[in-house]
Amino acid sequence: MVTEGPWLDGLTSAQRAAVVHPAAPLLVLAGPGSGKTRVITRRIAHLVAQGAAPWSILALTFTNKAAGEMKERVHSLLGAELAGARGLQVSTFHSFCATLLRRYGSSPAAAASDGTPLAPGFSIFDTDDARDAAKRAIAAAGFDSKNWPAAIVLSRISDAKNKLLDAAAYAAEAGDFTSRSLAKIYRAYEAELAKCNAVDFDDLLLRVARLVRQDASVREELQQRYRHVLIDEYQDTNHAQFVIAGAIAQSHGSLTVVGDPDQSIYAWRGADITNILDFEQHFPGAGVIPLGQNFRSTAHIVAVADGLIRHNTRRKHKDLTTELEAGAMPQVIRALDERHEARVVVDEMVRQHEAGVPWKGMAALYRMNALSRVIEDELRRRSIPYVVVRGTAFYERREIKDALAYLRTLANPSDEVALRRIINVPTRGIGATTIARADALAAAHGLGFEAALAATDGLTARARKAIDGFLANVAQWRADLMQGAPHEVDDEDLPQMLGGMLGGYVARVLTESGFEAAAGEGSADAEEAAERRANVAELVTAASEFRMPAQEPGAPRPQLVDVLRAFLERVALVADSDAFDPEAGAVTLMSLHAAKGLEFPFVAVIACEEGILPHSRVQADPAQLEEERRLLFVGITRAERQLMLSSAAMRTLRGIREATMESQFIEELPADRVARRDLAGGSRGGSIDPDAPSWEPDPDERQGWKAGMRVRHRQFGMGQIEAVLRQGSVTTLRVAFRTVGVKSLVAEYARLEIVG
DNA sequence: GTCGCGCCTTCGAGC
């Protein structure tokens, strides 16, 4: 047993107390910048040093990124000395649950609520797939999609699932007409999922919660295996996650949770803040260690954050302190409009850069992803490197979803949502009529969609031929999945070998199906077509770079089908923040939600305006308003040395230009801790003429048109500037468009987008 | 059966 080591170096007494706390329930209330990640990783290292087997430790994080970093840190802490941390399991709740469902899916407790068992290779539906399934469920339950929008239905079902109410339990509680109707739709939705051998995101948690509650042998196996459970960002766990963690930790009680109620920002997707607030009631005798000292931000920033969060009434107050110097005053900026705001923010970034802060040390944060656009434009115009952190954006693209639907059809033959998506992509002459016929046949004979397609008669010869050809291909591709790596490949080289096989396989399917060749079709222009093809190529690359996670000891060697399923699972569970690369050497742009857990020397929170932050949809509800305030608190506390909070007196949003009001949260900041700069002339909105050119755009921006530039017009599409004619203050451009020929446009009004 | 246009709605954060 080792009682001293590098994992105890340089800790404060509170941090140390948390690290060495006995293997018993422990709540670490960790304020922003208080060394939370440090405490978890070092506690893991300490547990291992105390003799715990690495594979007996389960650490659950919020994102894959955080999981990867945590694993790495533990590795380097223990290093050679303790033979590393092999077998240590660090993952997100969702991927941990997916893994359990692959392993224990045959347990009746993991089955769908109608009893349909989960087969290996089940699909994980994303929000889009779930919406498709919900639409079909609404129709199947006999309701009109006009009165029952899929998105609303889904959010109600999601709420139910997060509270561990399955369709039957929901129906039992349903009293009024709306609830009873929803209960029917919920049941039909579950039937759709079951038919597809699919789960949605909430199911991953719900089914595992049911599994650990109802299946004693699984529960005991997990309790035996995971002797120590640690959970990061505990303030954002929901009830299902609470049940899962509690069940696993129940026998030994070694449960460490770390979080900050003031940073709880996911109530809207089911996070239950009482998990953390009532931890001591849930686990009597639990240790509680507050970490209030902030090592991240200079004193003014901490004071501003503290001053803001004090306005939340439903909270346990803890003092935020720092021993760092006062530092720069946080700046509160009121700009004229969103482009002006972007200019001011980027000006500050340039100033910071000149003062030695690298681009990667800066971030612009916002409440809504749509707000990234102006900042992007400004950074691009000034040739400053930036990345928009939105990991799921790539997977939301149509061509990528289609390509993945091919793979899902192959990995999970029941996945009808996927099959429907690609049955006629590229167009093969299998249209709505054919599909309606197949549906009718399926309903009449209780067939699956694929079987019904094969069996439908009375089709045109062309449709018949198209279906037969396609299904023959599918059968061949599925057969091709039943192969492993050559036996002579040793374990060391296996992951890379399998990745290569997967890449080759994906490329082959997408080529042979004709998908790749047609990937650019239907694009508005050649540019977009090229982009789509590049994205598909990128997906093939991602597949070949995929590394199969380590298998359980004694497990059979994975076949290609297992690799494909693991890949699809990984892809389904990417988080937006997974795309964050601290070494990218670029300014970071991301949502306030995605910024949780990160830190930057310079942070700008843009669009601090009523209706945006707080968001317009929440203002009536005090609990939701407090969550909005916490969101700004999270943003502020990402800043290490420089903070800018900006708003614009005028903003164009969703195509409407409107006067704005500064966020009520700005007024709540301690006035002596912020430096205000009102660049909008004291305007509080409303009094400005929206059309008045209120600030001077950069000369190079106004006169930036040059012959030869490639531009895009909303209506005319792609074109190239032939000539720039200046007539007084008016600039006229002669533009040769690909489709409509040469046009003369007034530069100021044409709203041309420069594309290169 | 397919394609393209225009009207209409929507419109937040995300595993």
Added chain:
DNA sequence: AAGGCGCGAC
């Protein structure tokens, strides 16, 4: 501003 849906033309 942008995506979904329905209609008409080919």
